Amino acid sequence: MKSKSIDEFYQEISGGNDQDSSGLLPKDIQKEIGHFNVFNIKELYERLQEKSFMPYDRRAYYKISLIRGKNRVEYADRTIDIEKQALLFATPKIPYNYLPLDTQQSGHFCVFTGEFLTKDKSGIDLDRLPIFQTDGYPVFQLTEEEAFAIDLIFKKIHQEINSDYVYKYDLIRNYVSELIHFGQKLQPVTALYSKHNSAARVSSLFLQLLERQFPIESPRQRLELKSAKDFATRLSIHVNHLNKVLKENTGKTTTELISDRLIHEAKILLKETDWNISEIAFSLGFEELAHFSNFFKKQTALSPLSFRI
CATH class of the missing domain: 2.60.120.280 (Regulatory protein AraC)
Known part of the structure; x- marks a missing residue:
């Protein structure tokens, strides 16, 4: 958002x-x-x-x-x-x-x-x-x-x-x-604010914090929240509690949800922009191009370059 x-x-x-x-x-x-x-x-x-x-x-x-x-x-x-x-x-x-x-x-x-x-x-x-x-x-x-x-x-x-x-x-x-x-x-x-909906509230806030970082509109734009710990800190809860709540409410861990959204955005940037892969890696929060390439290949079985072609 x-x-x-x-x-x-x-x-x-x-x-x-x-x-x-x-x-x-x-x-x-x-x-x-x-x-x-x-x-x-x-x-x-x-x-x-x-x-x-x-x-x-x-x-x-x-x-x-x-x-x-x-x-x-x-x-x-x-x-x-x-x-x-x-x-x-x-x-x-x-x-x-x-x-x-x-x-x-x-x-x-x-x-x-x-x-x-x-x-x-x-x-x-x-x-x-x-x-x-x-x-x-x-x-x-x-x-x-x-x-x-x-x-x-x-x-x-x-x-x-x-x-x-x-x-x-x-x-x-x-x-x-x-x-x-x-x-x-x-x-x-x-x-x-009843106690029974606190887990749903945490899940909703996490998903909003995750989603509002997108879309990436410039190679100079960079994700602020990249890890489970980043999100837990922003939500003022322990990372283990965040993982537990998300697993119960979505069936996925914090890291899996972040990875899914990163891959979705990476695919869009690779297909719809002329940014080089290093720029895409940087905007998505990866310090090294190799780390992004390994991450992308692990998730899709393709290298970023192969997916773009």
């Missing part, structure tokens, strides 16, 4: 109009490391009413939303219905879909890259925070009192981003950190 960039995000919410897109950018953001912006959901929803859903997608930025109104959130393999208001945390690691179920939409959301919040050594390491873990709880139903408190934080962010204060983005970072810690202290809606 391809990541949607910040630029593509602005194209999406501006309806593809470059002039409108540039008008949505906060002033002075070019001086910052990373990117940040904040939006009023009611204003944006009215502007884009003909497009009442967010495509199920993986986005290359973080997002924190205060959602008011009836909505359905699909996050990885979970579906959560929101009746009144909720706080949603979205991470680049996991695809999600946000579907309004009525026209009474309001609230706020902010988008930011990891670099914005970690611009110096004292910044937050987002990937270590429970709120952004792949096996965490991303959606929190809110009381009116909680929603009011979060609304105040967002209003401060709106006020600062439109100000001329020289250090406004440093202040905004503090407000974003406050939102994150507010969320981490909330009690998750645990009733939606």
Whole structure:
């Protein structure tokens, strides 16, 4: 699943109009490391009413939303219905879909890259925070009192981003950190996540992490997750537990599933691109051409060159 960039995000919410897109950018953001912006959901929803859903997608930025109104959130393999208001945390690691179920939409959301919040050594390491873990709880139903408190934080962010204060983005970072810690202290809606489906959830997350690395679109693109250990680390579980869960749910081990997907992609690249075999090997995560050739031959009984001809 391809990541949607910040630029593509602005194209999406501006309806593809470059002039409108540039008008949505906060002033002075070019001086910052990373990117940040904040939006009023009611204003944006009215502007884009003909497009009442967010495509199920993986986005290359973080997002924190205060959602008011009836909505359905699909996050990885979970579906959560929101009746009144909720706080949603979205991470680049996991695809999600946000579907309004009525026209009474309001609230706020902010988008930011990891670099914005970690611009110096004292910044937050987002990937270590429970709120952004792949096996965490991303959606929190809110009381009116909680929603009011979060609304105040967002209003401060709106006020600062439109100000001329020289250090406004440093202040905004503090407000974003406050939102994150507010969320981490909330009690998750645990009733939606019963123990019996935890194995299915792990399997689903693994398959999504695997699949979203494809397709390989450039010889310079390289797989980030290549081994069972890589996936287990990303999912914050032991590699033996991951193997056990996948074997029970798919009939195959982690390594077998990774190998199957690598071979499928290798065949596509060999047949449909003019990349040399070394480039294909590199993009698929192999350090040496010989290792890729041995792997391919073991899986298909043919060398990469023989398969290409």
